[in-house]
């Protein structure tokens with residue numbers, strides 16, 4: 190069912206790592222990096238039992254059976270029986286199925302900065318996979334990370350900040366695996382845009398991402414370490430090339446970086462149009478392929494074994510890696526239901542709608558709020574309310590829409606937007622729009638509610654001649670409704686999806702709508718749901734715009750979640766996961782239109798770039814207000830493991846996620862946060878680290894966050910645990926993570942540009 194452009198992701202390129210270079214295959218190219226689990230190079234840790242079971246399962250099999258496994262076939266023989274995995278798309282809910290839930294998209298989920306909710310959503314999605322008989326989730330996207338603000342899949346991804354993405358994906362992987370399904374993580378690596386990811390089916394013009402070694406490690410590989418450490422057992426390689434070589438045939442990337450450096454013990458599988466070679470994909474490190482497009486068959490792989498193109502040890506390793514995740518998540522003992530058809534009534538939703546609404550509400554960031562003169566938020570039983578914009582209510586048909594935005598360059602959705610396109614488009618069973626939920630509120634509060642659910646409605650065509658005959662004394666026009674309302678709610682969105690990047694970061698039609706309404710309404714509240722960063726410059730400084738709430742795409746309960754925040758049932762606690770710039774040109778990168786895409790901005794994406802260049806953002810990364818206020822206490826920083834910090838370079842054994850000591854907790858940073866306002870609320874306290882010069886790091890990087898719920902007047906203590914890797918930089922010459930000597934500053938605050946207290950430490 191999936192379109193050929195369905196997923197893609199990442200390919201790293203290659204600086205030969207010291208670790209990887211030592212193990213080369215003797216049986217094929219001497220330059221080929223091998224990463225056979227049987228060589229014992231990896232401490233299997235939490236995967237040890239699964240590895241032993243996988244080895245025992247594969248040991249008696251003959252090559253026919255091993256090849257069947259790796260080419261995603263099922264078999265039953267004297268020795269064993271094996272069922273191919275059932276994988277399907279949908280990081281935030283199953284694609285295509287009826288009677289499944291449409292969860293908030295990952296960009297919204299991440300805006301909660303709430304570890305428990307991230308785990309809970311991924312677990313609930315996993316439960317719906319299990320219930321429909323699917324056992325591999327083509328799931329979490331660490332690629333795209335977010336280099337390109339126009340990137341079409343930013344709504345499926347976490348955030349351009351590698352630290353936050355890493356913490357979030359770890360929660361997600363754990364949550365999903367514990368539902369008894371295999372959390373697939375996509376796409377390895379440097380897949381940062383849709384444009385030219387395919388080239389009319391041919392491979393020659395698929396773009397190549399070229400990043401330097403330091404950028405590769407400090408930004409793009411970083412969150413994969415967390416994913417693998419937490420038990421990611423399936424990794425999808427991507428459509429683009431890296432350093433000129435297709436990701437799924439890229440030995441340096443798959444065997445060098447993913448398996449030898451990040452200690453990945455499971456299987457690599459290709460995106461649907463991402464496998465271009467047969468033996469060299471296998472020797473590069475591709476393990477399992479439901480999408481080999483005929484490149485892997487019993488005949489071709491047997492011939493490869495026979496003539497030496499495919500080493501026997503490699504086939505054995507592929508089979509073991511393919512089987513290991515089955516044991517890791519307990520599919521050997523689970524009672525996985527038979528896979529259901531897309532349309533059969535097997536309702537797997539449980540009570541997930543409650544979680545969906547909670548996440549939606551907790552994810553919205555309050556960017557601006559001027560509640561003097563009775564304006565702004567939260568709303569308090571307004572007498573007259575008007576709703577403006579196509580995003581306020583349902584599209585003319587729905588709730589689901591064309592699956593692909595590929596090639597359309599769609600930037601605005603003419604209806605309430607709750608999902609992106611492509612593999613991010615879960616099948617909505619229903620959609621609560623703001624129109625639904627706000628009408629209900631108006632009924633409860635005895636308010637009066639008007640609407641114009643069109644971005645360009647022309648008052649002249651509406652027939653002013655009806656005038657008073659409309660029955661309310663107010664003709665349906667932007668200005669008439671706006672000037673007669675206690676509060677004017679304007680709804681705007683930005684749409685994108687797999688297969689197409691956005692063509693703009695703001696939309697004139699929508700911005701004109703906001704300005705028109707604000708021109709006649711001194712209490713204009715704007716609700717923004719985005720697929721990626723959206724500029725707000727056209728109207729953000731207008732004093733009549735009293736409040737702005739901003740979030741990702743919220744799934745099936747979208748309208749309820751928005752109303753919960755507008756009316757103060759939920760006190761906003763979302764924080765931006767990307768920087769909102771004043772100008773498009775303030776961002777360091779945009780869509781690459783050529784075959785070679787050089788990541789020349791290096792590690793400086795999102796706020797790292799704004800800080801380096803001293804560019805004032807409109808709203809910084811991490812920003813988000815509350816209906817209450819928070820006061821921070823003194824910050825302290827203490828070394829908790831000086832043994833670990835005694836050596837400059839990481840020295841531990843290679844385990845899942847990287848060298849084991851990278852994950853040692855070495856420093857604790859403590860502070861307190863007081864709720865100094867009149868309402869209960871939650872604050873996301875953020876830890877930013879500034880390094881000594883030797884480390885050559887950005888001005889500050891996020892290295893911790895804690896979301897705390899604090900009742901009015903109360904004080905919470907907040908403690909950040911800093912790992913060795915969090916104070917390390919990638920030493921290109923040494924090909925290892927190093928801790929620089931010198932003074933580190935630990936700044937704690939409410940956003941990346943609102944540091945409330947610092948502590949320093951010399952290491």
Ligand SMILES: *[C@@H]1O[C@H](CO)[C@@H](O)[C@H](O)[C@H]1NC(C)=O
Nearest residue numbers: 201202203204401402432441
């Ligand atoms: C790509 O090439 C650059 C420059 O040679 C190198 O630093 C980088 O590590 C390579 N990337 C990968 C994934 O091999």
Ligand SMILES: *[C@@H]1O[C@H](CO)[C@@H](O)[C@H](O)[C@H]1NC(C)=O
Nearest residue numbers: 251252253254265266267268
């Ligand atoms: C592998 O084993 C199966 C059944 O156990 C058998 O049918 C098949 O012929 C064997 N293949 C080879 C190549 O020996």
Ligand SMILES: *[C@@H]1O[C@H](CO)[C@@H](O)[C@H](O)[C@H]1NC(C)=O
Nearest residue numbers: 217218221468469472473498
């Ligand atoms: C061996 O290396 C050559 C050149 O780098 C490459 O074309 C070929 O595909 C490699 N063979 C294998 C089995 O990896």
Ligand SMILES: *[C@@H]1O[C@H](CO)[C@@H](O)[C@H](O)[C@H]1NC(C)=O
Nearest residue numbers: 561562563564565711712735
């Ligand atoms: C809007 O204008 C009205 C009429 O002048 C005034 O009563 C009200 O306080 C104003 N509201 C805001 C939020 O400024």
Ligand SMILES: *[C@@H]1O[C@H](CO)[C@@H](O)[C@H](O)[C@H]1NC(C)=O
Nearest residue numbers: 579603643644645646647650
């Ligand atoms: C909005 O209304 C105008 C007329 O005022 C109409 O031309 C346009 O098609 C409408 N837009 C949508 C998306 O329905």
Ligand SMILES: *[C@@H]1O[C@H](CO)[C@@H](O)[C@H](O)[C@H]1NC(C)=O
Nearest residue numbers: 707708709710711731732733
């Ligand atoms: C603000 O709204 C008032 C009507 O309440 C209007 O007279 C004024 O021009 C508006 N100001 C701006 C800057 O749009």
Ligand SMILES: *[C@@H]1O[C@H](CO)[C@@H](O)[C@H](O)[C@H]1NC(C)=O
Nearest residue numbers: 384385388394395782783784
């Ligand atoms: C990349 O995409 C752009 C815009 O679609 C196109 O003009 C260009 O030819 C493509 N480049 C390659 C190498 O395919």
Ligand SMILES: *[C@@H]1O[C@H](CO)[C@@H](O)[C@H](O)[C@H]1NC(C)=O
Nearest residue numbers: 830831832833834850853854
């Ligand atoms: C401190 O670090 C050392 C060296 O990595 C490690 O062996 C030890 O387990 C750590 N201690 C604690 C309490 O984490």
Ligand SMILES: *[C@@H]1O[C@H](CO)[C@@H](O)[C@H](O)[C@H]1NC(C)=O
Nearest residue numbers: 303547551762871896897898
């Ligand atoms: C705060 O507490 C409320 C009420 O118990 C709960 O609904 C909400 O999820 C909590 N938020 C956080 C961030 O823990």
Ligand SMILES: *[C@@H]1O[C@H](CO)[C@@H](O)[C@H](O)[C@H]1NC(C)=O
Nearest residue numbers: 825827857858859906907908
């Ligand atoms: C930091 O806070 C944690 C949790 O409250 C506490 O256990 C720890 O002792 C504190 N550390 C220091 C150095 O104050």
Ligand SMILES: *[C@@H]1O[C@H](CO)[C@@H](O)[C@H](O)[C@H]1NC(C)=O
Nearest residue numbers: 879934936944945946947948
């Ligand atoms: C914290 O340190 C930074 C520089 O590292 C400085 O700009 C900022 O003003 C300090 N903030 C506080 C609250 O001390």
Ligand SMILES: CC(=O)N[C@H]1CO[C@H](CO)[C@@H](O)[C@@H]1O
Nearest residue numbers: 208209211212228229230231
């Ligand atoms: C660095 C590394 O992982 N080296 C391994 C290479 O493979 C041999 C066995 O074939 C292991 O003993 C080494 O540890």
